[in-house]
Amino acid sequence: MPLWGLAAWSPYKKMEIFLEHIVLIAVLTLTGLAILFGAILGAASVKFKVEGDPLVEQIDTLLPQTQCGQCGYPGCKPYATAIADGKADINRCPPGGHATIQSLADLLGVEVKPLDAEHGVEAEVKTVAYIREDECIGCTKCIQACPVDAILGAAKLMHTVVVSECTGCDLCVEPCPVDCIDMLPVEQPLSEWSWNLPPSTREVLGNMKAGDLIGSDRSDSSSGKGDRAA
Amino acid sequence: MRKVWDFHGGVHPPENKSQSLQSPLREAPLPTYVVLPLSMHVGAPAIACVAVGDKVKRGQLIAEPSGAFSAGIHASISGEVSAIEDRQISHPSGNPGPAIIIQSDGADESVTIEPIANYMQAEPDLLVKRVRQAGIAGLGGAGFPTHIKLNPLSKVDTLIINGAECEPYITADHALFKTFPEKVIQGIELLAHILGNPKQILIGIEDNKPDAIDALKQAAAGTNIEVVTVPTKYPSGGEKQLIQLLTGLEVPSGKLPANLGIMVQNPGTAVAVLEAVAEGKALTSRITTFVGQNLKESVNLEVRIGTTLTEVLTHLGLDLEHAHKVVLGGPMMGFAMPDPNTPILKISNCVLVPSKLELPDPEPAQPCIRCGSCAEVCPAQLLPQQLFWFAQAEDHENLQNHNLFDCIECGACSFVCPSNIPLVQYYRASKGAIREADRERIASDRARRRFEVRNLRVEREAQEREAKRAARMQAAKEKQAHSASQSAEKSPSSDEDLVAAAMARVKAQASADSGSASSEQSVQNKTQALQERIENLKSKISACEQNKEQNRLASELANAEAQLERFQKQNSETAESAAVAKAEIQPNADPDSASAAIERAKAKARAQADMPEAEKLQQTLDSLEKRIEKASERVKQARTESSDTLVALENGLQKLLEKKAEAQARLSELKEESKEQENP
Secondary structure, three states: OOHHHOOOOHHHHHHHHHOOOHHHHHHHHHHHHHHHHHHHHHHHHHHOOOOOOHHHHHHHHHOOOOOOOHHHHHHHHHHHHHOOOOOOOOOOOOOOOHHHHHHHHHHHHOOOOOOHHHHHOOOOOOEEEEOOOOOOOOOHHHHHHOOOOOEOOOOOOOOOEOHHOOOOOOOOOOOOOOOOEEEEOOOHHHHHHOOOOOOOHEEEEEEEHOEEEEEEEEOOOOOHHHHHEE | OOOOOOOOOOOOOOEEEEEHHHHOOOOOOOOOOEEEEEEEEOOOOOEEEOOOEEEEEEEOOHHHHOOOOOOOOOOOOEEEEEEEEEOOOOOOOOOEEEEEEEEEEEOOOOOOOOOOOOHHOOOOHHHHHHHOOOOOOOOOOOOOOOHHHHOOOOOOOOOEEOOOOOOOOOHHHHHHHHHHHHHHHHHHHHHHHEEEEOOOOEEEOOOHHHHHHHHHHHHOOOOOEEEEOOOOOEEOOHHHHHHHHHOOOOOOOOOHHHHOOOEEEOOOHHHHHHHHHHHHHOOEEEEEEEEOOOOOOOOEEEEOOOOHHHHHHHHHOOOOHHHEEEEEOOOOEEEOOOOOOOOOOOOEEEEOOOOOOOOOOOOOOOOOOOHHHHHOOHHHHOHHHHHHHHHHHHHHHHHHHOOHHOOOOOOOOHHOOOOOOOOHHHHHHHHHHHHHHHHHHHHHHHHHHHHHHHHHHHHHHHHHHHHHHHHHHHHHHHHHHHHHHHHHHHOOOOOOOHHHHHHHHHHHHOOOHHHHHHHHHHHHHHHHHHHHHHHOOOOOHOOOOOOOHHHHHHHHHHHHHHHHHHHHHHHHHHHHHHHHHHHOOOOOOOOOOHHHHHHHHHHHHHHHHOOOOHHHHHHHHHHHHHHHHHHHHHHHHHHHOOOOOHHHHHHHHHHHHHHHHHHHHHHHHHHHHHHHHHHO
């Protein structure tokens, strides 16, 4: 038994002690590691604390910020919160329309749904409020209604809309006692004009009538951005 | 011999350059009218500074630049401003835009700015100012205001003149080189002077223009300008491609040539700058190629800016009725104008009027077969077919990840596509959509900020209101508690509520004068205190007649006397105002002071408190009857006078009658109760 003879030699003696208490040592080691990592995680959760719900922020960024309340919530942030809490569906935002539903579906990993008609329909063109200034009586009702402070004026003085800040939510139209607010379509400056996507092949083929042999013979009336979504 | 590098891809479309070079460069006939759009350049549109009916001469400023990043517009003919309105302005959208219209008077009188003599010794700042005055914007195609480009933020080491002119059909620069090589060289020298004499000055020119190369080389002999021949390949005239050809450097994605110390200028711009400086001429004409099988004559013309295509094309023998299409620009990058009644702009280098055979309508697009030809020819080394898929899916994120914005829209990919897919149109549309999404995002961020700030403000205002309300309520409670404790002290009766109610009534009645009464009292108190103080001081003065403090005390005395005077004055004023207030508030009430009324009420309350309920009720009934009598009298009076207050008075009478009935019912109840108690 040469090995056991060596046991008297101190390293082997230590090994023996180690082998005797192997379970205890394992438990102590794991406990120590648990405490250590727990402390690190605890410190990290304090140090890198995230204020608010990041999901709400992300959803809020995708919403059009018209603050119109058509979704049934008093503004885009409350709607974002409701979506994040699973209380509201993603298809309740008419100003955002299909594009917003698409991006919300991408973010949340849910199915794209058609816009809920109960909350309104997607507007064809962007509009802004316009106050017929000679009819304004200066009641300040529209100023109180505007969610983005885009109406300028004071009591018994004429009001006017800051067009660049107006989101076109039309919340100011209803409170006006003399009905002097119109929603006018925004004119696009030429510098912001851009080309339309060409009609897709399927669409071109779909529009071809019997006898159409070459593309130049097709009627061009159907090419446009709006049709393509269909 | 300089080493010429190569760039990735490129195509070799039929050149079609010879047609327009058969006849020499000449001036177009004077137009009968010109349409000068306010936005012919990159940047803010100019602002019209003439009115309808104004007589103008060629070279006169008719629209001022709005801000630094803009260019002015000058009349290109002499005549009368006939309108300032929206017109067709040669925009790819075909949409109208604001323009100044000048009817020619046929005289073609012109005005010039004072020429700068010895311009090669002049200060660059002065020359740049002149360039701005002359309204020069890049004549190459983008229309970037030249005065901004000539004022670079960083030092320019290499000035490149882009004479490649790679797009088929276009020969405007070629004609300029052939006709005015000396002017081109002088213009380049002037540009170099303005830019602080860059180390290298290069003219890049494709080898398909041997006559132009010869002419330029001859004119450039003895200068430090180097004419570099590059192989013919589309799009060697792209800014980034030409830089790569001549220097081997690639402009990084999202950066400008200026970041590499390189500036590229169009030769036409160089000549325009020279003419503005040396001859004082504003930019009112340019060389444009008119070419195509539908024209009787293809030629380069020096044409006035703002001339409508209709006029020039009719002059060149085009039958507008049977024109197949009119393309502004070349066949690769140009766009067809639906209406040829549209003006020549500062950037219009070519008008192509092809026959149906020459430039047939595109065949219908077939599905992408992923052949990869487009990727092979893309000079920007993009993946056109990949971008095409993303564009179809409107996947903006991936489009940007695949560097859509590095696309120069040269059309090489569409040119080679075997499926005839209009790829560039997809990229243009996607770029526009992404830019619009960015604008919308910025707008929505701003809306969100405004919404949040507004909510904070509304919340803060609500809190402030709430705090004020709470403070008022607290004050009212304290007052009530105070008065209740006072009345409790004075009346040991158990019926404290009644006393408090009576007190409140009396106080409410006398609230106005009680306020002034208390201030009256305080003023009186102060007056008394001051008088005492004066007495005190006087005695002190007499006591220490010899003392050094005398002066100080005397001044103090004077002070106190002045104060007294002020208070007395105030006192009289308050008394007056109190009297007025009393008169206003209680015109018919008894003139007794408020405190007397309070005292009376208190006494009444004390008396009442001691009374049994039945007696109290009896008393209330009596007083009610008196009040009813009075009220009915008043109603009668109001009726005879048909006063406005009749309704209110009648209402009041009604209420009093109700109260009386109530009190009577209660009294009878009490009587029954007492009877029951007596006879159990």
